[in-house]
Amino acid sequence: MKAYRLVLQASAWAAALLLGAIALLVTLDVVVRNLGLGTLAWVLEVSEYSLPVATLLVAPWLMHRNQHVRLDALLTSLPRGAARTLERCADVLGLAICAVFVVYGSRLVLDSARLGSMVVKTLAIPEWWQYALVPVCFSLLAIEFLRRLLARDEPARRAAGA
Amino acid sequence: MSWWLAASVLFGALGMLFALGLPAAFAFFGINIVGAWFYLGEEAGLVQLIRNGIVSITSFALTPIPFFILMGEVLFHTGVAMKAIDAIDRMIWKVPGRLSVVAVVAGTVFSAISGSTIATTALLGSLLLPQMLARGYHPSMAMGPIMAIGGVDMLIPPSALTVLLGSLAGISISQLLIAGIVPGVLLSAAFVAYIVLRTSLDPASITILDDVSQTIKSSPPGSVIVMFRVSSKSWATSASQNSRVFC
Numbered sequence: 001m002k003a004y005r006l007v008l009q010a011s012a013w014a015a016a017l018l019l020g021a022i023a024l025l026v027t028l029d030v031v032v033r034n035l036g037l038g039t040l041a042w043v044l045e046v047s048e049y050s051l052p053v054a055t056l057l058v059a060p061w062l063m064h065r066n067q068h069v070r071l072d073a074l075l076t077s078l079p080r081g082a083a084r085t086l087e088r089c090a091d092v093l094g095l096a097i098c099a100v101f102v103v104y105g106s107r108l109v110l111d112s113a114r115l116g117s118m119v120v121k122t123l124a125i126p127e128w129w130q131y132a133l134v135p136v137c138f139s140l141l142a143i144e145f146l147r148r149l150l151a152r153d154e155p156a157r158r159a160a161g162a
Numbered sequence: 163m164s165w166w167l168a169a170s171v172l173f174g175a176l177g178m179l180f181a182l183g184l185p186a187a188f189a190f191f192g193i194n195i196v197g198a199w200f201y202l203g204e205e206a207g208l209v210q211l212i213r214n215g216i217v218s219i220t221s222f223a224l225t226p227i228p229f230f231i232l233m234g235e236v237l238f239h240t241g242v243a244m245k246a247i248d249a250i251d252r253m254i255w256k257v258p259g260r261l262s263v264v265a266v267v268a269g270t271v272f273s274a275i276s277g278s279t280i281a282t283t284a285l286l287g288s289l290l291l292p293q294m295l296a297r298g299y300h301p302s303m304a305m306g307p308i309m310a311i312g313g314v315d316m317l318i319p320p321s322a323l324t325v326l327l328g329s330l331a332g333i334s335i336s337q338l339l340i341a342g343i344v345p346g347v348l349l350s351a352a353f354v355a356y357i358v359l360r361t362s363l364d365p366a367s368i369t370i371l372d373d374v375s376q377t378i379k380s381s382p383p384g385s386v387i388v389m390f391r392v393s394s395k396s397w398a399t400s401a402s403q404n405s406r407v408f409c
Contacts, residue, residue: 022228026229048221052219052220059187069185069187070184071183086181086182087183093188094185094188097188097191101191108213131216134212134216
């Protein structure tokens with residue numbers, strides 16, 4: 001359990017460091033360009049690729065802390081029991097959605113790797129690298145939905161996000 | 163399937179998923195899966211959904227979104243934001259509905275600092291709302307300005323939503339951001355005018371003696387707590403905005 005939390009935290013840190021690094025690199029690119037020293041074309045491309053990577057890395061950690069934006073207007077106005085049933089339905093649906101992304105994401109990664117497709121812009125990278133995190137992160141998200149589904153008491157479910 | 167039927171089914175399903183309390187990003191994923199299954203060709207459609215999702219956010223035009231939020235965070239954590247509220251609070255006096263006006267003006271200034279609408283609303287809400295309620299402001303006069311300022315924040319740059327709109331619609335993002343300034347300022351001027359007019363005509367809507375001399379007390383520990391709360395909220399916002407882009 002501790003190791004699992006560590007994985008979530010490490011991925012969130014990785015996302016934060018990535019975004020921090022991109023902020024510095026883009027600033028550097030702007031300075032270099034304005035000094036007339038040419039342009040760092042790879043910076044733009046790396047920052048493009050890092051957007052989905054950071055999003056995927058941070059999503060399971062946010063789910064663990066119950067900090068994804070959601071509407072609770074109906075849930076808070078319903079009696080406790082009914083709200084809990086609705087939340088369980090939401091957790092089952094969330095789990096199913098994650099399962100779809102894990103299954104078809106893996107299929108996409110495997111197909112792309114088998115065909116050896118490449119993305120060629122300034123940098124040339126294998127296409128499957130772009131999608132590799134989809135099955136991994138959605139598996140972690142699926143574990144989180146499962147954890148919420150199996151949690152017995154409210155406080156555990158509402159953890160740090162309240 | 164006719165377009166109106168598809169639209170009503172998809173938006174109906176989205177509304178239902180929201181009502182269940184499913185995180186917004188997953189509610190969008192859910193209807194995207196249904197849409198991809200029917201319109202993009204079943205299993206191949208689902209693979210295409212993931213491919214399109216990743217490719218659509220692999221876009222340099224979207225990088226300002228995390229940067230705007232980072233910028234807001236830096237200003238909140240350094241305490242500049244709190245000092246700004248304090249300054250505005252001291253600047254405005256002898257105005258009917260003073261704290262409501264302070265909320266609108268401070269919110270407008272924050273719009274120019276933070277790219278996250280929710281962070282601004284959360285900061286003003288946690289700082290000003292308790293004081294307004296404690297001084298006997300009617301809840302609608304206390305909450306209204308704070309929520310309305312979210313609309314101004316969306317218009318005045320930096321604004322994550324404007325970047326998203328520009329990128330989806332293929333409109334120049336820089337022009338769109340610049341174009342938001344005047345409407346944003348007009349909107350907040352209209353809010354101030356409404357608050358002043360309403361409280362002058364109907365003082366009962368604010369049931370207090372607005373103490374002019376009393377300014378907002380923001381002791382250091384309190385402000386630290388407020389900042390931490392805002393930072394955790396805006397983190398959540400940033401990620402879910404990103405996840406929403408994914409759809």
